[in-house]
Amino acid sequence: xxxxxxxxxxxxxxxxxxxxxxxxxxxxxxxxxxxxxxxxxxxxxxxxxxxxxxxxxxxxxxxxxxxxxxxxxxxxxxxxxxxxxxxxxxxxxxxxxxxxxxxxxxxxxxxxxxxxxxxxxxxxxxxxxxxxxxxxxxxxxxxxxxxxxxxxxxxxxxxxxxxxxxxxxxxxxxxxxxxxxxxxxxxxxxxxxxxxxxxxxxxxxxxxxxxxxxxxxxxxxxxxxxxxxxxxxxxxxxxxxxxxxxxxxxxxxxxxxxxxxxxxxxxxxxxxxxxxxxxxxxxxxxxxxxxxxxxxxxxxxxxxxxxxxxxxxxxxxxxxxxxxxxxxxxxxxxxxxxxxxxxxxxxxxxxxxxxxxxxxxxxxxxxxxxxxxxxxxxxxxxxxxxxxxxxxxxxxxxxxxxxxxxxxxxxxxxxxxxxxxxxxxxxxxxxxxxxxxxxxxxxxxxxxxxxxxxxxxxxxxxxxxxxxxxxxxxxxxxxxxxxxxxxxxxxxxxxxxxxxxxxxxxxxxxxxxxxxxxxxxxxxxxxxxxxxxxxxxxxx
Numbered sequence: 001x002x003x004x005x006x007x008x009x010x011x012x013x014x015x016x017x018x019x020x021x022x023x024x025x026x027x028x029x030x031x032x033x034x035x036x037x038x039x040x041x042x043x044x045x046x047x048x049x050x051x052x053x054x055x056x057x058x059x060x061x062x063x064x065x066x067x068x069x070x071x072x073x074x075x076x077x078x079x080x081x082x083x084x085x086x087x088x089x090x091x092x093x094x095x096x097x098x099x100x101x102x103x104x105x106x107x108x109x110x111x112x113x114x115x116x117x118x119x120x121x122x123x124x125x126x127x128x129x130x131x132x133x134x135x136x137x138x139x140x141x142x143x144x145x146x147x148x149x150x151x152x153x154x155x156x157x158x159x160x161x162x163x164x165x166x167x168x169x170x171x172x173x174x175x176x177x178x179x180x181x182x183x184x185x186x187x188x189x190x191x192x193x194x195x196x197x198x199x200x201x202x203x204x205x206x207x208x209x210x211x212x213x214x215x216x217x218x219x220x221x222x223x224x225x226x227x228x229x230x231x232x233x234x235x236x237x238x239x240x241x242x243x244x245x246x247x248x249x250x251x252x253x254x255x256x257x258x259x260x261x262x263x264x265x266x267x268x269x270x271x272x273x274x275x276x277x278x279x280x281x282x283x284x285x286x287x288x289x290x291x292x293x294x295x296x297x298x299x300x301x302x303x304x305x306x307x308x309x310x311x312x313x314x315x316x317x318x319x320x321x322x323x324x325x326x327x328x329x330x331x332x333x334x335x336x337x338x339x340x341x342x343x344x345x346x347x348x349x350x351x352x353x354x355x356x357x358x359x360x361x362x363x364x365x366x367x368x369x370x371x372x373x374x375x376x377x378x379x380x381x382x383x384x385x386x387x388x389x390x391x392x393x394x395x396x397x398x399x400x401x402x403x404x405x406x407x408x409x410x411x412x413x414x415x416x417x418x419x420x421x422x423x424x425x426x427x428x429x430x431x432x433x434x435x436x437x438x439x440x441x442x443x444x445x446x447x448x449x450x451x452x453x454x455x456x457x458x459x460x461x462x463x464x465x466x467x468x469x470x471x472x473x474x475x476x477x478x479x480x481x482x483x484x485x486x487x488x489x490x491x492x493x494x495x496x497x498x499x500x501x502x503x504x505x506x507x508x509x510x511x512x513x514x515x516x517x518x519x520x521x522x523x524x525x526x527x528x529x530x531x532x533x534x535x536x537x538x539x540x
Contacts, residue, residue, distance in 0.1 A: 021056060021068045024049040086427065095427070097350070102397055103421055109466035110422035110459035131493040131503075133403055133486075136479030143476050146468075147483060149411045151246065152342050153387040155304070157312030159342075160211075160245040163192035164471065164483065165402060165464050168351075168393045168414035169215050169250070169318070171199025173263065173272045174431070178451040179440045182423055184210040185453060186460025195414060196222075198250050198286070201238055202275035208457070212243050215318070216306075217250040218260060219286035221276035228285070230292045232309060234277060239310035247306050248345065249299070251290075251319040254394055255352025257365040258322065260288040269443065295535050296326075296333035304339045316343030318393075320351075321371035322364075324524065325538050328531035331382040331515075336533045340387045343411075344379075346371045348394025351416065368394035369408065373507050376409025377524065381515030385409075397421070399470025407486035408503075422463035423456045 028049050031041035048069065055061075055068035063071035086095060095103075101122070108115040123130060152159025167187055172180050180202065187194040187210030194210050196202075198217030205212055216223065216235075223235035239247055252258055263272075263284040273280035293299045299317070307315045321327060334340055348368025352361055366374070372392050379385040392410035396402065397418035405413050417425070424438045431441040439451035475483050478490060488504035495501060508523055519528040530538045 018056075018068070020070055021049070021052040024052055024069075097395070098397070098417065098421070098427060103427060106397055106418050106421040106463055110463040112462050112466075115466070126494070126497045128494050128496050131404070131491065133400065133407075133474060133478065134490045134492060135477040138479050139476050140479045140481060141476055143472065143481055145472065149389060151316075151389045151411075152314040153340050155340055156307060156314050156342050158310075158314070160193075160314055162245075162412055163190070163464070163468070164406075164412045165396070165467055166192045166213075166412065166414050167194040167419050167460075168416035169195040169197040169248075169253070170416055170420075171197030172202040172204055172275050173199045173267075173443070174441060176436075176439055176442055176448045176451065177202075177204045177271070178448045178453055178456075179420075179423055180204040181207055182451065182453045182456035183419060183460055184208045184212075185457035186419075186422075186464070187211060189457060190461035190464045192464055193245060195248065199272070200275035200277065201241075201244070202271070206241075206243060209243060211245045212241075213246045213248050214239060214244050215248045215250050217286060218288065218290045219276070219284070220292075221278070221284075221286075224277045228291075231277075232305075235306070236309045239306070239313065244310070244313065246314040246316065246342070247310055248343075249290075249303060249306070249315070249317045251299075251317050252322065252347070252365075253318070253351070254320045254347040254349050254365055254368075256356035256360045257320040257349070258288055259357065259360055261286045267443070296329045296533050297337055299330065300333050300337055300339040300341070303341055307342075314342035316341050316345065316389075316391075318345040318347055318391075320347045320349055321366040321374055323538070324374055324527040325530040326536050327375055327378050328515075328524070328528050329533060329536055331378050331384060332531055333533040334384055334388075335382060335516075340384070342387075343389040343391060344375055345391035345393055345414065346375050346410075348372075348392075351394040368392060368405075370507075372405065372408050372410060373509070374524075377508070377510040377522075378515070380409075380512055381510040381519075381522070381524070383513045383516065385512075397467075399467050399472075399474055402467065402471045403474045403483060403486055404491055406483045407488060407491050411484070418463070418467075419460060422460045423451065424459070 024045055028042060028045040031038045031045060052068040055064035055071065058064060090100065105115055147164055148161040149164065150159050150161050167183050181204050184194045184205055185208035188208050193213050195213045196205055196215050198215050198219065198221060200222035201212065201214055220230045222238055223231050225231035238244065265282045268278065268280055268282060268284050270280050276284060278284045293302050303315045307313065346368065348371055349365030350367055376390060379388055379390060389411045390409055391412050391414060392405040393414040396413045396415040402413050420440055423440050425440050426438060428437055430436050434442050434444055436442040436447060439448040442448060471483060478486065480486065488509050489502040491503040492500055493503050493506060510522055514522060515528055519525050532539050
C-alpha cells in the first residue's frame with residue numbers, strides 16, 4: 001500500500017513536470033491536423049516544443065531536464081531581477097552600491113534639472129548611519145566662488161592647479177572609446193582633470209584636449225618595454241605632452257587591492273594594443289606588484305626619476321590602504337631620503353568601476369574614511385602634509401561628500417561611478433560582460449553608438465560644476481572662507497539613536513609632528529615602530 005502511494009505520488013509529480021511538454025505536443029498535433037488557418041499556430045508551438053524536447057533530452061542542466069521549458073522561466077527572472085529590483089521593488093534609499101536618490105541627484109545635475117528635494121529629508125536622522133555638517137549662525141556670503149588646489153612641492157618645477165572634483169581612474173578598454181572621449185571633453189569644458197586609469201593613454205584621451213593625469217600601474221601600459229618592464233623612453237615621450245599634467249603611480253585600488261589581472265588576447269584589439277604598447281591578440285598581463293621597485297626608498301627614487309623624465313611635473317601615488325605600517329614606511333622613507341611625493345590619492349575599498357573578485361571587493365582593503373584619516377595622520381604626524389597633497393576617491397557624488405572628505409584631511413576629490421552616472425550609466429551591473437546597455441563599459445561598437453560624445457560631455461561638465469556649487473553653498477552656510485577650513489569637529493556622527501559626537505571624538509586626529517616627537521602617545525605606535533624605510537616588511 002505504501003509502495004503504491006509512493007508510486008502514485010511520483011507518477012503525478014512526473015506528469016505535472018512534463019505537462020508543458022505534453023500540452024505543446026498536443027497543440028502542435030491539433031494545429032497540424034486542423035490545417036488551414038490553424039497552421040499559423042505551428043509558428044508558435046513548434047519552436048517551443050523543440051526547446052522543450054531539447055531540455056528534456058540534454059544532460060547538462062538538471063532543472064531543464066526535470067522541468068522542460070519551465071526551468072527557463074527561472075533564468076529569465078534571474079536576468080530581469082536587477083531591473084525589477086531597481087525600478088519596482090527597491091525604495092529610494094535601499095539600492096546598492098548607489099541608491100535611487102544618489103543616482104537621481106547625479107542625473108538631475110548632469111541634465112541641468114531641478115535637484116531640490118521636497119518635504120524634508122527621507123533619512124532616519126536618529127539611525128547610526130546619519131551624519132551631518134555643522135552650519136553657522138553667520139553664513140559667509142563673501143566666500144570666493146571657485147577654489148583650486150596647487151599640487152607640486154619645491155621639488156616639482158611644473159605644479160598643477162587642480163579642481164576640487166575630477167574624474168577618477170578608469171581605463172580605455174574597461175570603458176568604451178566614446179565614454180573616454182565624452183569624459184575628456186567634459187573635463188576640457190569644465191577645467192578639471194581626467195585620470196587615464198592604468199590602461200594607457202589612448203588617442204581617445206587626447207582627442208578633445210582635456211587635462212590628463214597619467215596613471216602608471218604594475219603593467220606599465222603606455223610605457224612598457226618588449227619584456228614587460230618599464231621603458232624610460234616611451235614614458236618620457238608621453239609624460240612630456242602638454243596635455244599630461246601629473247603622473248600617478250598606482251600601488252593598489254579600492255575594488256581589488258593587491259590583485260593583478262589578465263586581459264585575454266582575444267580582447268586585446270589593435271586600439272587597446274596601441275594604447276598599452278602591447279602586442280595585439282596576445283594575453284596582456286598586469287602583475288599584482290611592481291617590478292621596478294620593492295621597497296619604500298626604491299619607490300621614492302623611481303618617483304623622483306619620473307618627475308625628472310616628465311620635465312618636472314607632479315608625481316604621486318594612489319593606494320587603497322591595507323597594512324598601516326606600510327603607509328608609515330613611505331613616510332619614514334620620505335623623511336630619510338628627502339624625496340617627497342607631490343601627492344597621495346587614497347582610494348577607498350568601496351570604490352570600483354570594473355569587475356573584481358567578489359572576495360576582494362567585499363572583504364579586502366580599508367574604506368575611504370578610515371584610509372583617508374590614517375594617511376592624513378601619517379602626513380601631519382611626520383610634518384609632511386604641507387609638501388604632499390592628499391586626494392580622496394571612493395563613492396564621491398555630492399557636495400556634502402566633498403565637504404566631509406575635505407574636513408577629514410583631503411585637499412581634493414576624484415569620482416568615477418558618479419561620472420559614469422553623468423554619462424547615463426543606469427547601474428545595470430554588466431560592466432564585466434561587455435553588454436553595457438548605455439555604451440559606457442563595453443567595446444561593442446553597436447552599443448557604443450548609443451553614447452553621443454557631444455551630448456554626454458556637456459552632462460559631465462554640468463554635473464561637476466553643480467556639485468562644486470553645492471560644496472560652495474555648504475561652505476557659505478558653515479561661515480567659512482574655503483573648504484579646507486572644514487575640520488573634524490564640524491562633522492558629527494551618530495553612535496546610536498541617543499548619542500552623537502563630533503568625528504574627532506570618535507577617531508584620533510594627530511597634531512603636527514607627533515609621530516616624530518612622541519609616537520608612543522598615539523594609537524599608531526605599534527604600526528610606527530613596525531615601519532621601516534628600507535622595506536615594506538613589518539619589523540618584528
